[in-house]
Amino acid sequence: MRTWVTQLRKGLVEFCVLKVLSRGESYGYQIVQSLRVLEELTVTESTVYAVLTRLGKDGCLQVRAAPSPDGPPRRYFSLTALGRRRLTEMNAYWNDLVAAIDLLGDREMGNGK
Template sequence: MEPGKTMSQLRKGVLEYCVLSLLRDGPRYGTELVATLADTGALAMSQGTVYPLLSRLRREELVTTDWSESPSGPPRRYYALTDTGRAALADFASVWAQFTDAVGRLITPDLISDRSKQ
């Protein structure tokens, strides 16, 4: 698999939970979420990816939405985490620690071995 595809697949698997975690401390509007994800580098996503995800999260009742006036333009739709969303995020966080530990144990020996050959 080429490196670009690998990163794309990893992003798809965790994007939902990254968005939920960005909402953990309070409501945010969509463009703000896109910008924050872009600031991470590895999680940069287009609005065409994030907005459909937000719609799905709303349908699944993991987030709610509310329109609020903006000091610098038209009203904005803010997304907020629901109790169900908080529970899903907590579940993911506990699984994520186990998952990354297991993957790390499997791939680290190869990485160390490859570096020693150089």
């Protein structure tokens, strides 16, 4: 795989995890499954759990344990106020970045100022 694609994906996993959790509380395996529908992202369980651990340490996630019908207790993750703020900031930055890249492309094509 091309190095730049790998680096870009790594940077997007945190953003995507926060996006998934913005829909509501979820446990790790559900988050992994939600992200796996994005073929372009190609995430592993270990990557997602590492991001969840980091976001928890940063104060962006609240974690609670609940019984599982078929195994050990599940850890449910939800966004804290700080997590929602981080997602809002990431969303704004993403939108600005996409707009800037689009503008750059327009300029390169002779369509912009």
